[in-house]
Amino acid sequence: MLDLNELEQLITFAEMGTLSLAAEKLHISQPTITRTMQHLEEVFGVSLFERGKNKITLNDTGIKAVEQARQLLSAADNALRTVRAFDKSLHTITISSCAPAPLWYVLPSLSTAYPDMTIASSLKNVPAICEDLDSEFCQLAILPHNSQYNHYVNTPFLKENLSVCVPASHDLAKRSSVTFSELNGFNFLLKSEIGFWDEMCRVQMPASRFLVQTNLFEFEELVRESSLPCFTTNLAKDDQNLLTDRIQIPVTDSEANVTYYLVCHSQSIAYMNVLKRIDTNDIV
Amino acid sequence: MLDLNELEQLITFAEMGTLSLAAEKLHISQPTITRTMQHLEEVFGVSLFERGKNKITLNDTGIKAVEQARQLLSAADNALRTVRAFDKSLHTITISSCAPAPLWYVLPSLSTAYPDMTIASSLKNVPAICEDLDSEFCQLAILPHNSQYNHYVNTPFLKENLSVCVPASHDLAKRSSVTFSELNGFNFLLKSEIGFWDEMCRVQMPASRFLVQTNLFEFEELVRESSLPCFTTNLAKDDQNLLTDRIQIPVTDSEANVTYYLVCHSQSIAYMNVLKRIDTNDIV
């Protein structure tokens, strides 16, 4: 029977060109490789090398054998990864979300419903989330709209409404509502890790500049100490009472008022059923 | 690294359902299999079994691992066979022919031109020969017509003309030529191993019966001792002067006058170039 270790030595020899170099690369002795090559010829039952007194090279069959060996090792690697990934999928719920807010509700529910499971979530843009669904990398997805594909299970879950926050002294402070086109051109403070909101802002307000703050403390400091407008939503928790000094003005564009949908394959529907739809009015 | 031997034990366990039976089937001891299964879990890095005190079964991941193991073992088997087949193809010229006569000229030429090569020939029907070409099972093919596929190299090689042989007393003996439709209904003596001629006779003369003789001696005896018509061609050698007592009448149908074509892949053209086209007039 073939031995993957021996095949790896064969491949290394093919790459290095000489048994000595291959031995060096694999941290084994030259005699070991010599013996392995002889043994491989026995196993294959054919001659794989042209031998001179002081040199050894692959013959045509040997080259073919190397090609097969490469395929086989890669197949073996795939097998390992497939099994590990499958096992992981049995013990983890992976969630790909387009925005952070839905996760604040999804993660606690799932971790109490499935205390033995690892729950992994990540923010991605919409195309990447669709890929995650297709490849079954994630069992649960959160998208800002209905999923196009009807072989997924879809359900609306949560609404999020964007407002802009300005100091009382700001030009817009007296408005009871605004639109993106009215906001376009102003510069904004923005947090990082806000999912699809980042790209939406850039699309809807192409004339604006966005000062993205990676560090939360620095963001809060800037909100306090500057008059730059920023954003909030009905879901945001203002623990620091940062925005009490500011005026919150709803953005009326439909793009600014999002319904999040839970999406999953039918085999993962149990996860979804744990998550009750959240009525925005319930949120204090 | 995965060990194909260990994977085979895993598969056997999956088939047998118990470690003891698997051990028995593989002619190894139970402890060996126990250890192998433990080691496989180490290598995969995941749990593959549900263990009771007195029983062990595959869990979901284990079932997945068995599936992967099966694929891998079959890939390994394929790799072995591919390399061996390739090696064989370097040392043998395989010829698939639709009729025996061309081989009488092809085989001697090839074996003198390639004395170190094994030359393997076999008679097959036309579809099987085309498959042999496609799968590269054969390097050289002999077909009774042009090859349809233009990615093969084609060359006319030899002509063979069918005649019917009847005793002088036979109804047809005075004819200078005949057609299949005139022969249809007569019963004939036929040799076996005559390639496509056999099927052609049955197609062209559906009302006839053919007494196929596997044994050459018996065939010759029947030719001598019966008045049943038989066939010969311009290429047949009548070493026994079997047919001197008989009248040979050419069959004029185009199907009875065949041009054999050599067909091969471009990479095997060297073999074909050794074979000079044979002018039927040269044949004594």
Add this chain to the structure above:
DNA sequence: TATTATTACGTTAGGCGTAAAGATT
């Protein structure tokens, strides 16, 4: 009691490295 998995243990075969030989540049 018979069957099954696992652990313990002793033995051995086979694989590895060191050393040496033979050969080439």
Add this chain to the structure above:
DNA sequence: AATCTTTACGCCTAACGTAATAATA
């Protein structure tokens, strides 16, 4: 001389089987 492959040789690990253990049906 330096480099490379192959053979020879001795060590030592690691894999196997036997025997024992524990548990089940």
